[in-house]
Amino acid sequence: TVAVKTSKLRDPSDDEALEKTNENKTATCQDSNSKPAVKKKRKQPTECFLSQPEEKRESTVKAKRRKKKISDVLQKSAPKPGVPADLQNLLTQHFGENRSVIEIEELKLSDSCFLPANDLTHSFSSYLKEICPKWAKLRRNHKEEKSVVMLVLCSSALRSLELIKSMTAFKGDCRVIKLFAKHIKIKEQMNMLEKGMFHIGVGTPGRVKALVEQDALCLNATKYMILDWNWRDQKLRRMMDIPEIKKETIDLLEKSIIKLCRDGSVKLGLF
Incomplete structure (x- = not known):
């Protein structure tokens, strides 16, 4: 009678069900772990896009500074009367x-x-x-x-x-x-x-x-x-x-x- 009860408690079908649930959990964990990688890939083009306006701003600032330097030179130079x-x-x-x-x-x-x-x-x-x-x-x-x-x-x-x-x-x-x-x-x-x-x-x-x-x-x-x-x-x-x-x-x-x-x-x- 004791042997019969133990065989009923350890049914092989229960072991297969446990293995399937474990596999599903690992799969979901893998999926959840893979999501952040996708987000990082999406951020890359936005970072490249943000770097372009900064370069333009630097170039415009340099151009403005150059113009000011030219005008400063003209203002400081002594005017010569026409002959x-x-x-x-x-x-x-x-x-x-x-x-x-x-x-x-x-x-x-x-x-x-x-x-x-x-x-x-x-x-x-x-x-x-x-x-x-x-x-x-x-x-x-x-x-x-x-x-x-x-x-x-x-x-x-x-x-x-x-x-x-x-x-x-x-x-x-x-x-x-x-x-x-x-x-x-x-x-x-x-x-x-x-x-x-x-x-x-x-x-x-x-x-x-x-x-x-x-x-x-x-x-x-x-x-x-x-x-x-x-x-x-x-x-x-x-x-x-x-x-x-x-x-x-x-x-x-x-x-x-x-x-x-x-x-x-x-x-x-x-x-």
Whole structure:
């Protein structure tokens, strides 16, 4: 009877069931252990993605620092006043590759074509008084329409307005016309030049060149042409450092002004 009871307690089917449950547990343990490995693999691309913006930020910071260094150098460097040789060199460099030696010689101006250059000690009014001591007489004798006695070229409309305000001590009773494109249509300027009498024109090379090409502005009565050569904008650029202004100024000089200077009717000044 004892043997029979022990055989019933240790049934082989029970042993197989225990083995199966143990196998299932090990399988689940293995699955649970394998999950963290999958999560680590998913984190890898996110880590690579996060490293890219940091590199971009470093490059932009370096670029900004470089720009600041360049501006610092320009600010610390002592400004040098423009001289007639600077304009001559500019014309030679601009036309040197496309013109013959004879054509370049025709663009050269003698020292007698230039007024005394600004040595950076003058205001605009004091400079005009120095180069044009007989302004009152020239102003009274000027009676031609569509023309001005003095033409002032600068880089922008805002700079033109600044120069007009700063010449109050010089201009006296003369009339000044604004020759730039901002807020003023070219047809309005053409009508003003045709109907009115003006002594000084202040504006940008592009608008002045357009008026000359359309015969709205005549330069036969012009005696002085002043270039706002030394002034610098917020980016520390002079008018000849701006590509568009430089090209338009050189075109105007080549087509209209240089011939008048060589003939002795127009004097050039660098303010």
